[in-house]
Amino acid sequence: MTTRDERPVTGRFLSGFLAERRDLLWGVLWLAGLALTWGWLGLYLNAPARALVGDACINTFAGAFAAVAVALVMGWGTALFLHFLESSRRRSAYLAVSFLLNLLRSVPQIVGMLIGYVVITALTLNEVLASDTSRILAMSLLTALLMFQEVVDLIRERIRHFESLEFVSALLVCGVPSRVIINREILLKNSVPNLVQKSVALFGRAIFLICSVDFIVSVGLSAEVSLSNLPVTLGSMLAKLDSKQDILAIGTALTDVRVIPTLFVEHLQGISVAFLIVYTLLCAYRVANGLMERYRL
Amino acid sequence: MTTSRFDIRIAAGNRLLVDAVGFPLEEGAITFLFGESGIGKSLIGKALFGILDESEFRIRMGAAPYAEYRDSPPARAARNGGFFMFQEPSSHLNPLLTIEQQMKEGTLAKAKDPLAPAMELWRDADRGTLPLLLPVYPRPYRPSGGEKQRILAAMAFSKMDIGLSGGADSPGLFVFDEPTGSLDREARDRLLDRLFARFRLRHETILLVTHDYGMISYVQSRHRDLEKSFRFMELYVSGGVARTREFDPGRFLAWLGDLRKEPAIESGSPVLRVEGEIRVFGRVLRFSKPGGGSRTGPLEVRPGELAYLKAGSGIGKTTVAKIIVGLLHADYFRFEIDGVRLGDVSPRSYWRKRLWGKKMTMAFQHADEALNPRAGVSDTLRILGKRSLRGAADIDSALARLFDRREIPELRGKKVWQLSGGQKQRLNLLRAFALDTPLIILDEPLSALDFESIDRVLGLIREARADGRAILLISHNEDIFDRIVPPGSVHVLESAEPS
Numbered sequence: 001m002t003t004r005d006e007r008p009v010t011g012r013f014l015s016g017f018l019a020e021r022r023d024l025l026w027g028v029l030w031l032a033g034l035a036l037t038w039g040w041l042g043l044y045l046n047a048p049a050r051a052l053v054g055d056a057c058i059n060t061f062a063g064a065f066a067a068v069a070v071a072l073v074m075g076w077g078t079a080l081f082l083h084f085l086e087s088s089r090r091r092s093a094y095l096a097v098s099f100l101l102n103l104l105r106s107v108p109q110i111v112g113m114l115i116g117y118v119v120i121t122a123l124t125l126n127e128v129l130a131s132d133t134s135r136i137l138a139m140s141l142l143t144a145l146l147m148f149q150e151v152v153d154l155i156r157e158r159i160r161h162f163e164s165l166e167f168v169s170a171l172l173v174c175g176v177p178s179r180v181i182i183n184r185e186i187l188l189k190n191s192v193p194n195l196v197q198k199s200v201a202l203f204g205r206a207i208f209l210i211c212s213v214d215f216i217v218s219v220g221l222s223a224e225v226s227l228s229n230l231p232v233t234l235g236s237m238l239a240k241l242d243s244k245q246d247i248l249a250i251g252t253a254l255t256d257v258r259v260i261p262t263l264f265v266e267h268l269q270g271i272s273v274a275f276l277i278v279y280t281l282l283c284a285y286r287v288a289n290g291l292m293e294r295y296r297l
Numbered sequence: 298m299t300t301s302r303f304d305i306r307i308a309a310g311n312r313l314l315v316d317a318v319g320f321p322l323e324e325g326a327i328t329f330l331f332g333e334s335g336i337g338k339s340l341i342g343k344a345l346f347g348i349l350d351e352s353e354f355r356i357r358m359g360a361a362p363y364a365e366y367r368d369s370p371p372a373r374a375a376r377n378g379g380f381f382m383f384q385e386p387s388s389h390l391n392p393l394l395t396i397e398q399q400m401k402e403g404t405l406a407k408a409k410d411p412l413a414p415a416m417e418l419w420r421d422a423d424r425g426t427l428p429l430l431l432p433v434y435p436r437p438y439r440p441s442g443g444e445k446q447r448i449l450a451a452m453a454f455s456k457m458d459i460g461l462s463g464g465a466d467s468p469g470l471f472v473f474d475e476p477t478g479s480l481d482r483e484a485r486d487r488l489l490d491r492l493f494a495r496f497r498l499r500h501e502t503i504l505l506v507t508h509d510y511g512m513i514s515y516v517q518s519r520h521r522d523l524e525k526s527f528r529f530m531e532l533y534v535s536g537g538v539a540r541t542r543e544f545d546p547g548r549f550l551a552w553l554g555d556l557r558k559e560p561a562i563e564s565g566s567p568v569l570r571v572e573g574e575i576r577v578f579g580r581v582l583r584f585s586k587p588g589g590g591s592r593t594g595p596l597e598v599r600p601g602e603l604a605y606l607k608a609g610s611g612i613g614k615t616t617v618a619k620i621i622v623g624l625l626h627a628d629y630f631r632f633e634i635d636g637v638r639l640g641d642v643s644p645r646s647y648w649r650k651r652l653w654g655k656k657m658t659m660a661f662q663h664a665d666e667a668l669n670p671r672a673g674v675s676d677t678l679r680i681l682g683k684r685s686l687r688g689a690a691d692i693d694s695a696l697a698r699l700f701d702r703r704e705i706p707e708l709r710g711k712k713v714w715q716l717s718g719g720q721k722q723r724l725n726l727l728r729a730f731a732l733d734t735p736l737i738i739l740d741e742p743l744s745a746l747d748f749e750s751i752d753r754v755l756g757l758i759r760e761a762r763a764d765g766r767a768i769l770l771i772s773h774n775e776d777i778f779d780r781i782v783p784p785g786s787v788h789v790l791e792s793a794e795p796s
Contacts, residue, residue, distance in 0.1 A: 166666040170659070172653055180680065190669070
């Protein structure tokens with residue numbers, strides 16, 4: 001009996017790749033899209049504008065990445081703390097922490113971001129946040145603060161699910177400490193795909209939040225809140241006059257097809273920024289979905 | 298009688314799982330297929346019955362594609378007149394229909410009295426429980442595993458009764474996949490008796506898939522008249538592929554005959570002493586000696602003793618074990634473990650701080666569930682935190698107690714989910730024995746194991762006893778343990794209504 005697939009190796013690899021690893025495929029497509037955009041900008045966008053788009057890109061992605069990392073650490077720590085309070089029957093403390101978490105959860109993320117930006121702007125004006133790096137970290141911390149409850153929920157759900165399984169009881173009876181069982185056996189050995197999938201989804205969310213709020217703040221909320229001193233991001237780039245005109249050109253192209261070719265060579269700043277945001281969100285969504293399918297989460 | 302020989306090859310992806318060349322299935326005979334769990338016995342049964350999922354496996358029956366065999370008139374006839382009793386009764390039964398509806402469903406409705414075979418499988422004293430089960434929608438915990446198995450066997454017997462009453466022209470194929478895994482010996486023997494009684498009246502084709510080698514001694518002693526109808530086959534793994542060979546029952550009987558009673562231990566302070574009774578789930582559980590009538594007493598296990606706790610299916614042996622190890626809370630209990638007194642008011646933290654891994658440990662019944670499937674084989678032992686299990690050489694010598702040295706290098710790199718059922722069970726046992734606790738509780742330690750592995754596990758138990766460790770044993774393998782455990786160490790668990 002032959003157990004070999006008769007199709008060519010390349011075809012087999014590609015079809016297997018497409019069918020089973022959509023997350024990787026979309027991850028590669030995202031990186032390829034970024035590289036292609038950057039190459040195109042290198043050809044047709046002037047150097048100062050290109051540098052601005054580059055800075056915005058790096059600041060946004062680094063900010064979102066840091067936000068996810070902080071959310072994971074905060075979520076992990078909080079989930080373990082809550083689990084400890086619950087299992088050691090410290091009911092009052094458990095209820096108090098749960099209440100605080102739910103209170104934070106009840107704040108709409110966009111509103112929370114705007115309030116946080118007021119604080120960041122104040123700290124910037126008072127020169128507490130003196131460098132771009134410290135401001136990006138502050139923005140990441142703020143974003144993480146509004147997202148980490150999802151990580152708490154995920155980790156607690158994983159712990160609850162596995163605690164009902166017999167292998168956890170068997171390990172306990174063998175004298176293995178609870179913290180080792182939770183961190184190593186439940187979270188590291190059985191929950192990494194879930195955590196990666198959540199991280200990718202949060203990465204997309206962080207980009208969306210940062211870009212939305214930066215855009216709103218950039219077009220002007222009040223005289224007190226200004227982005228003049230905050231690091232440039234893709235969201236704030238969208239609000240710049242040049243970018244606005246580029247995006248308006250898309251509307252013109254709808255009524256005058258002769259404008260379409262100019263979009264890709266003359267209106268690159270705004271269009272490439274908008275493309276980077278939308279494309280990144282799409283890819284993050286696809287990667288997260290691909291992970292869910294691959295690991296049947 | 299005609300014997301069909303099948304070359305069964307089953308592959309998943311590019312991996313060949315089963316290569317059973319010339320597997321004999323004799324029409325009108327009873328073929329026993331023994332072997333370790335999880336290596337492919339069920340796959341062979343399903344392939345022969347024509348129900349193996351082609352979207353999951355690539356299957357060949359000889360030179361022909363599987364669909365050709367499955368749709369051939371003889372295979373169809375055998376299937377229509379036969380029955381497949383699945384290994385896992387919970388997945389066989391439909392949770393959306395009551396037990397009674399399922400016992401009368403489809404062709405089973407043709408039987409004169411579809412419920413009658415079930416009555417044969419319950420003890421006279423317990424028959425009152427059967428009517429209570431009929432209106433139940435099956436759930437994971439009710440009916441119990443043993444009750445579900447008897448219900449499924451009753452369905453198979455109903456199908457046989459249809460054939461007996463002239464409802465089927467040609468013999469059907471009846472596949473019983475681990476039909477007695479959750480039954481105590483008495484229930485198992487009753488099931489076999491009823492099956493063979495029907496077989497004597499009409500010779501159906503029966504494939505009995507099991508790892509319970511103890512069946513051999515029973516059928517050889519009680520059903521010797523059917524000797525000519527018995528065929529014994531064994532599935533074993535060679536080169537990572539499961540293959541079949543004929544099994545000589547005499548080899549097992551000779552081994553069984555060589556088993557000797559372990560010396561009785563009557564001195565020393567008990568490592569475990571369970572006083573009086575345990576009250577749990579509205580029932581009272583008491584311990585007595587076999588044949589001791591109403592005389593109840595404490596359960597005591599001394600250093601170096603192998604205490605054997607017996608009870609019928611569903612009485613609560615595992616429940617008692619879980620209460621002792623502090624995983625289940627009972628309304629009332631009092632016991633002492635290596636000088637530590639415990640009762641129903643003791644907090645769970647007491648077990649965690651003073652007992653687990655220090656004074657006691659337990660090997661759980663289902664290795665599949667007792668091991669972390671995503672953990673590596675070495676990690677499963679290394680996590681115990683013992684200094685003697687840190688290096689690769691330490692792990693190798695620990696594994697060598699129950700595995701062949703040749704298979705260890707490959708085994709070490711595997712995850713638990715990649716192991717066969719028998720390998721998981723051996724790893725499960727090794728983990729419990731690797732700890733130096735004075736008390737070990739073994740819940741069905743021989744389940745899922747083949748004959749050679751059973752022998753090694755008995756050796757491991759002997760070593761532990763020689764080291765002065767106390768062992769509390771729960772097992773359905775009475776054929777084996779009755780020959781080893783001295784009468785003074787056998788305890789019977791009884792269930793009673795609270796007075």
